[in-house]
Amino acid sequence: MQKNKQKADVLLGLQWGDEGKGKIVDVLTKNYNIVARFQGGPNAGHTLEFDNKKTILHTIPSGIFHNTAINLIGNGVVIDPVIFKREIDNLNIDKNILVSSILISKKSHLILPSHRLLDAVYEHSKGKNKIGSTLKGIGPTYTDKTARLGLRTGSIKNIDFKERYEALKQEHFRQIDSFKCNEKFQIEGMDFDDYEKLWFDSLETLSEMQLIDSELYANQSLQNGVSMLAEGAQGTLLDVDFGSYPFVTSSNTITAGACAGLGIAPSSIGEVFGIFKAYCTRVGSGPFPTELKDETGEKLRKEGNEFGATTGRPRRCGWLDLPALKYAIMLNGVTKLIMTKADVLNSFDNIKVCTHYRFKNQNIDYFPFEIDGEELEPVYKTVNGWETSLENLDSFEQAPKALIDYVKYIEDQTNTPVWLISTGPDRKELIAK
Numbered sequence: 001m002q003k004n005k006q007k008a009d010v011l012l013g014l015q016w017g018d019e020g021k022g023k024i025v026d027v028l029t030k031n032y033n034i035v036a037r038f039q040g041g042p043n044a045g046h047t048l049e050f051d052n053k054k055t056i057l058h059t060i061p062s063g064i065f066h067n068t069a070i071n072l073i074g075n076g077v078v079i080d081p082v083i084f085k086r087e088i089d090n091l092n093i094d095k096n097i098l099v100s101s102i103l104i105s106k107k108s109h110l111i112l113p114s115h116r117l118l119d120a121v122y123e124h125s126k127g128k129n130k131i132g133s134t135l136k137g138i139g140p141t142y143t144d145k146t147a148r149l150g151l152r153t154g155s156i157k158n159i160d161f162k163e164r165y166e167a168l169k170q171e172h173f174r175q176i177d178s179f180k181c182n183e184k185f186q187i188e189g190m191d192f193d194d195y196e197k198l199w200f201d202s203l204e205t206l207s208e209m210q211l212i213d214s215e216l217y218a219n220q221s222l223q224n225g226v227s228m229l230a231e232g233a234q235g236t237l238l239d240v241d242f243g244s245y246p247f248v249t250s251s252n253t254i255t256a257g258a259c260a261g262l263g264i265a266p267s268s269i270g271e272v273f274g275i276f277k278a279y280c281t282r283v284g285s286g287p288f289p290t291e292l293k294d295e296t297g298e299k300l301r302k303e304g305n306e307f308g309a310t311t312g313r314p315r316r317c318g319w320l321d322l323p324a325l326k327y328a329i330m331l332n333g334v335t336k337l338i339m340t341k342a343d344v345l346n347s348f349d350n351i352k353v354c355t356h357y358r359f360k361n362q363n364i365d366y367f368p369f370e371i372d373g374e375e376l377e378p379v380y381k382t383v384n385g386w387e388t389s390l391e392n393l394d395s396f397e398q399a400p401k402a403l404i405d406y407v408k409y410i411e412d413q414t415n416t417p418v419w420l421i422s423t424g425p426d427r428k429e430l431i432a433k
Helices: 021-031 081-090 095-101 113-125 138-146 161-178 192-208 214-223 255-262 295-304 322-332 401-414
Strands: 008-013 034-037 046-050 053-057 070-073 102-105 210-212 228-231 269-277 280-282 316-318 336-340 350-359 362-364 377-384 418-422 430-432
Touching: 008 021, 008 255, 021 228, 021 269, 021 336, 021 418, 034 214, 070 214, 081 192, 095 102, 102 214, 113 138, 113 161, 113 192, 210 214, 214 228, 214 255, 228 255, 255 269, 269 322, 295 316, 322 350, 322 401, 336 401, 350 401, 377 401, 401 418
Parallel strands: 008 228, 008 269, 034 070, 034 228, 070 102, 102 210, 269 336, 336 418
Antiparallel strands: 046 053, 280 316, 350 362, 350 377, 418 430
16 A cells, blocks of 8 residues: 655755754654755755764765664755765764665766866955855856756766766866966865875765665655655855845755755645744855844854854854845745754843844835845844853743743744754754744
8 A cells, every 4th residue: 555645844044054954954853764965065064963072064964873864965966075985984884874874866966176176266266256155166066067067976987987077177277277367276285186086086985875866766755655854055045046146155045946956846845944043144255234243243153153164264143134034934935943042142131133124215124136235224123131041941931031032023023933942052952842
């Protein structure tokens, strides 16, 4: 007898990334048979903390520490073999278990060493207008994908792979030469030839994994009643179409990206879990309406240890932005909200929330095309802080009244329920509402 068809639930960030997706995926994995990454690449840095250990994942789905879950890397992901091998080596999990639990789409694209060089040249050429690239080669890889020039993971074992690799590398060198840039770029402190050798050595690890037609696997799994959680990378406000362009990533980070990045139909989407911080952060350049360039912003950075998991760069910090949050909820069809880093606000007596933007002499409550315009100013409401530790909370009812009020205010403003609240970095520091 055929099982009832399942829908894939989606979990993604609602701000500029770094919302704490890795921890929440890790916590929720026990409820799913498959955890599937659907876009992005090693520019992601999903941090998991448990048993006094911290692990940062860049390509591998965050369900990897659960031996009951299959971890699928979808067609929408771009993979750097060097970084992938490094992740495998650092996981301290039996290699046979890793090989059996990780499935990789043959249609995912490869990041070449020359992609990383090209990324560095592009960013250098922008001068003061740098977008804040992680220099992982993500953008050039997606560019080649769109231009139908890219190399896909399923082509690794093809007899003409090396020939196609060389042709694409030479095209990249031609592009680099056209910039007439005199600066000599290295990759992770290595000369190109040395890194290229490391890349081909690392390709062996990738070729040992199970390379599959992931869209068939995903749909057949759902048809057979297998549960799936689609894991997004970066955040909604970095979406290439709907984010603060051009200061965005190179893929679709929203729920629609899960359909394209896994090959599943919109009708196959179930719950959409939207994660947001109790305040806002951003790494790199681009508009940030509620950014605090003062002692309060520095306090948020210090309390939240706000440094990029992938780049190590200090994050820009600011108050919660409700117009941007409501915009992200709308784009994604969020059904449940998850608030992280509530504990970072423990020592604040007052907390501000942006309720509107002042734009062209009127208040608006939406995310406009002119988000980077000088005319746009945040309008704030001040609420009470809780000024107490959130350690050892077992339930939402035990939380300080000011935190309960803060959560309920967000629910009222967004018309979306807050389902979980993270009160610390460990996987155990989480309360359900």
